[in-house]
Amino acid sequence: MTRSGPGEPAAAPEDSTLASRRSFLKTGLLGGAAVAGGLASGRALAAGDPAITEIQDWNRYPGEGVDARPYGTPSEFEGNVVRRSVSWLTADPISSVNFTPLHELEGIITPNGLCFERHHAGITIIEPTEHRLMINGLVDRQLVFTMADLKRFPRVNHAYFLECAANSGMEWRGSQLNGVQFTHGMVHCVVYTGVRLKDLLDEAGIKTTGTWLLAEGADASAMTRSIPMEKAMDDCIVAFAMNGEALRPEQGYPLRLVVPGWEGNMWIKWLRRLEIGDKPWHQREETSKYTDLLADGVARRFTWVMEVKSVITNPSPQAPITHGRGRTVLSGLAWSGNGTIKRVDVSIDGGRNWHTARIDGPSLPRALHRFYYEFDWDGSELFLQSRAVDELGFVQPTKDELRTARGENSIYHNNGIQTWHVGPDGAVENVEIS
Amino acid sequence: MTRSGPGEPAAAPEDSTLASRRSFLKTGLLGGAAVAGGLASGRALAAGDPAITEIQDWNRYPGEGVDARPYGTPSEFEGNVVRRSVSWLTADPISSVNFTPLHELEGIITPNGLCFERHHAGITIIEPTEHRLMINGLVDRQLVFTMADLKRFPRVNHAYFLECAANSGMEWRGSQLNGVQFTHGMVHCVVYTGVRLKDLLDEAGIKTTGTWLLAEGADASAMTRSIPMEKAMDDCIVAFAMNGEALRPEQGYPLRLVVPGWEGNMWIKWLRRLEIGDKPWHQREETSKYTDLLADGVARRFTWVMEVKSVITNPSPQAPITHGRGRTVLSGLAWSGNGTIKRVDVSIDGGRNWHTARIDGPSLPRALHRFYYEFDWDGSELFLQSRAVDELGFVQPTKDELRTARGENSIYHNNGIQTWHVGPDGAVENVEIS
Known part of the structure; x- marks a missing residue:
């Protein structure tokens, strides 16, 4: 891997855990993830529950007034949400x-x-x-x-x-x-x-x-x-x-x-x-x-258009599954320089089976699209992938398809399908499967 | 005018110029505003123009790097844009x-x-x-x-x-x-x-x-x-x-x-x-x-829906016309608790003549809509008004129509048509015409 000149990202950040370049064979990848009839979130409330009896300080004392911040800022508890x-x-x-x-x-x-x-x-x-x-x-x-x-x-x-x-x-x-x-x-x-x-x-x-x-x-x-x-x-x-x-x-x-x-x-x-x-x-x-x-x-030269692409943002290495089995919300983004996104498919088993994701919110040409796929996690390992299709019918390629066409010298225009591995503990890692 | 209890705005802010409650008769309101064939903005560039020869400091010296602001803030020149x-x-x-x-x-x-x-x-x-x-x-x-x-x-x-x-x-x-x-x-x-x-x-x-x-x-x-x-x-x-x-x-x-x-x-x-x-x-x-x-x-009681409403945001008292005659961009917002906005009409002569405004950007139910009306200002006084119509066909009323129906005791649900007076100097004032 080459360190390139100013401006071109070339390798892993020192302040992030380096993925171990794990490669997984597609064959025999998974047992049978998903489809546990996981009961939801929320717990039953009993008399004397602390949710009823405990009064937090924020219920007791008034806070800052309307003149405190002429231009507002995020909550102090969101300090981790930064570039x-x-x-x-x-x-x-x-x-x-x-x-x-x-x-x-x-x-x-x-x-x-x-x-x-x-x-x-x-x-x-x-x-x-x-x-x-x-x-x-x-x-x-x-x-x-x-x-x-x-x-x-x-x-x-x-x-x-x-x-x-x-x-x-x-x-x-x-x-x-x-x-x-x-x-x-x-x-x-x-x-x-x-x-x-x-x-x-x-x-x-x-x-x-x-x-x-x-x-x-x-x-x-x-x-x-x-x-x-x-x-x-x-x-x-x-x-x-x-x-x-x-x-x-x-x-x-x-x-x-x-x-x-x-x-x-x-x-x-x-x-x-x-x-x-x-x-x-x-x-x-x-x-x-x-x-x-x-x-x-x-x-x-002149490869100007950013072609159809998508990625699962949650779960992902910085956003592991912390709630254990049961109902899980998978969320991601899709976009295409050619216009709107017509469909996003999601796989949780590394591309063996695909499910049509739900696109939610406005679908505007050359804008991000938000997609979701809700499923019940049975606690087994997962290989998460998303694949977008745009209004011209272009389908997001695999990384290997891209490499076959363009080699590995390039830095630019990588719109390949991303794979995240989810372990039984919910930890997520950047991997490739082939 | 009554000072009301905590929470109900009751009169003019001390840090804003008090409008002098000017009332204008609709009759004989205007000469003939608009329709000067005003040439645009932008000036011809000649050799030796400072725009060519002057190099500003920001062209000469590099600025702060990407680690300067993990969460970004507005330009120092926008300090006036605050709540x-x-x-x-x-x-x-x-x-x-x-x-x-x-x-x-x-x-x-x-x-x-x-x-x-x-x-x-x-x-x-x-x-x-x-x-x-x-x-x-x-x-x-x-x-x-x-x-x-x-x-x-x-x-x-x-x-x-x-x-x-x-x-x-x-x-x-x-x-x-x-x-x-x-x-x-x-x-x-x-x-x-x-x-x-x-x-x-x-x-x-x-x-x-x-x-x-x-x-x-x-x-x-x-x-x-x-x-x-x-x-x-x-x-x-x-x-x-x-x-x-x-x-x-x-x-x-x-x-x-x-x-x-x-x-x-x-x-x-x-x-x-x-x-x-x-x-x-x-x-x-x-x-x-x-x-x-x-x-x-x-x-x-239970008057929950925020009915169809609009207002011209520019020009307005805090945003007078400073460029003199010629091409002028009028801009505003419209919204309705009933759904989308179907049409916004704009008048520059206090309601004598109405022009269909251009709605630009997404038209989403129960969201703000942005409208524009571009015209050539001839430098005469104007009485600017906007009137929105929503998808249920409701038409924004005049303030007088509202008062006839509901009196003047209320504080809430005033969706009446707003009038701004523009003077020959471009200054804008909150007025009523009747």
């Missing part, structure tokens, strides 16, 4: 990544404070009144916009997932990281508000020779990516808000490009410039990075 | 209210840190492992649940608005408060995750005589409300998460009752007990409070 970085992963935290605690979250919306971060030169702090967005290159009118100018264009609102192309990147070479936060935590989903990129480009007037767009960030790395005009004019947004409020600094405040369904690196943060050209620029982040190196040494 | 309380409104901040800054928000999701608060004995701090939910009364099995027990039931996710019955309560007696945060800021909308109340009640087994439910909070006020069994079994949720993460302490951590479309006071926070009975309990909060006192002294 986590991995110190050895990159040379410096200013060109690094941290991960969303997917195993602690519900539904499809990621709270702004828990959206994973990826910077190339640290969190840029921009005074919004001083910020400008420039459009130049092959246009009729070169233009510059203040934030106030932008807010005079019609606004649109969309929930979209944002996934780093390197999410699950370490899994190419086998099960490495013991936690869904680290294997899959470079994805989040928020509702963006902004203006259509098309409206700004129309205002500038794109020349007929203008077929590509270069988006540039105002941070010290001056992050730049080439985007084909067809995508720019289709559904891209120049966003200034996420989940109702202004973008967070680490997510590009005051302005970021939203490129629905495409790899996160293209969603330029701290957006300052849009140049129109007639060919791609082949910047660093689309040549030496964010291309897919195949087994024969050839690299695939 | 605000009104010190003179209630006797003590522990039995009081603060308001969501609607004029600063986008889309339909309210960030957790900005959801308005209403406590009756301060913010209760509950250790989740010690918390219990009891079901007693007319049931086959009295039960008690830990938080872990509850998480073994199937989960559901829904975006719902929560509106305090007293929202806009001060407007019964004329335009009082100069800011949409204070006139309409007791509403928020988040995605809740939890278990169906029905599933818990089925587990306990409701006796055929059990037709009412009493929900009780674990705070020092032991807040209690009666809920008819039909609603309890229909769509109520026992929720433990909002917008993907655990409930915030001020919103009932670790457990709150969600009563979709009904007045916020019934959404018992810090939920500790559900008692099943055969008639309503007539607690304080459903007799002396949260009933609607009519002109003749009779009070309407």
Whole structure:
């Protein structure tokens, strides 16, 4: 396993237990999990039960008033629900990544404070009144916009997932990281508000020779990516808000490009410039990075779409089963850069038998989908897997299928089926079965 | 204007400019606002433009790394985007209210840190492992649940608005408060995750005589409300998460009752007990409070549904027009306890002419809806109004229509049409026209 340059996760975090790369043979995998008629949770209440007789302090004494926290914060008991970085992963935290605690979250919306971060030169702090967005290159009118100018264009609102192309990147070479936060935590989903990129480009007037767009960030790395005009004019947004409020600094405040369904690196943060050209620029982040190196040494470029993917978030290594046998809620996330998720299948026996999961909550194109599968656990070991199918009919592949097609050199675009092993004690581990 | 008891907003906040109760005659209201062919925002860029030549510090120097904020916070430049309380409104901040800054928000999701608060004995701090939910009364099995027990039931996710019955309560007696945060800021909308109340009640087994439910909070006020069994079994949720993460302490951590479309006071926070009975309990909060006192002294009780309502959030007194004439984005929120919003009409001339607004983003039942109306402002004075229609065909009434039906004694359930006056300088004021 190679340590790669700044920015590409390459191996297990020191602050997480290293999975032992266990490999399981599919043959004779399980006895017969599930289907105990497990009685529920909740216990019968008798007279004199402490639940009746004990009065807690919080029933006795009043708490803080409405002026205590003008901007609210999570409960002190949720201090473990945080983004986590991995110190050895990159040379410096200013060109690094941290991960969303997917195993602690519900539904499809990621709270702004828990959206994973990826910077190339640290969190840029921009005074919004001083910020400008420039459009130049092959246009009729070169233009510059203040934030106030932008807010005079019609606004649109969309929930979209944002996934780093390197999410699950370490899994190419086998099960490495013991936690869904680290294997899959470079994805989040928020509702963006902004203006259509098309409206700004129309205002500038794109020349007929203008077929590509270069988006540039105002941070010290001056992050730049080439985007084909067809995508720019289709559904891209120049966003200034996420989940109702202004973008967070680490997510590009005051302005970021939203490129629905495409790899996160293209969603330029701290957006300052849009140049129109007639060919791609082949910047660093689309040549030496964010291309897919195949087994024969050839690299695939412009693999922008984040293909259909899913993962079980609970149970998972950071969220073992602690309640013993009986009723168990399995929960997970699915998404596709191609649109909505049509179906998620779940297996608890390593892919021998599949069950259709229940998708709950809104099903929005290019947004996270939440799925559930409820079952009675009989206490035997389980091999949990999920497999998503998107609206174009694409089916999430196995990791081995991916390796057959693309080798093991790549870091990016690993949408393979994840397997979690559940032991009789409820502990969960990242494993592969073949 | 009467100062009322703890909890009922009664007049203008001292930290906001008092509207001068201006009344405008509808006749001869306007010249001819709108329809200047205003050219857009954005200016032409010339060689040597500072936007090209000036390099800001944020382009030069790297910022903080990914380990800086495990749980993120808003930009330092957004310090004004906070909940605000009104010190003179209630006797003590522990039995009081603060308001969501609607004029600063986008889309339909309210960030957790900005959801308005209403406590009756301060913010209760509950250790989740010690918390219990009891079901007693007319049931086959009295039960008690830990938080872990509850998480073994199937989960559901829904975006719902929560509106305090007293929202806009001060407007019964004329335009009082100069800011949409204070006139309409007791509403928020988040995605809740939890278990169906029905599933818990089925587990306990409701006796055929059990037709009412009493929900009780674990705070020092032991807040209690009666809920008819039909609603309890229909769509109520026992929720433990909002917008993907655990409930915030001020919103009932670790457990709150969600009563979709009904007045916020019934959404018992810090939920500790559900008692099943055969008639309503007539607690304080459903007799002396949260009933609607009519002109003749009779009070309407059990007016639970929050009826169809809308408000223009921008422009509004706290968010005046600062860009002068030309392209202007009008934005607002609409909601109904009866389901989805079918249409929002907007007037800029005090109700003479109405335009169908554009509803953008998901249209979900009993959730906030975001609407827009884009127009060219010619710089003349405007009287902005919005009027929502819900899926049952209910049309938002004028304030005068409400007063004709219910007098001016009430504090609750004011869903009347709001009017904002925009002066030639872009300043906005809360007014009434008749």
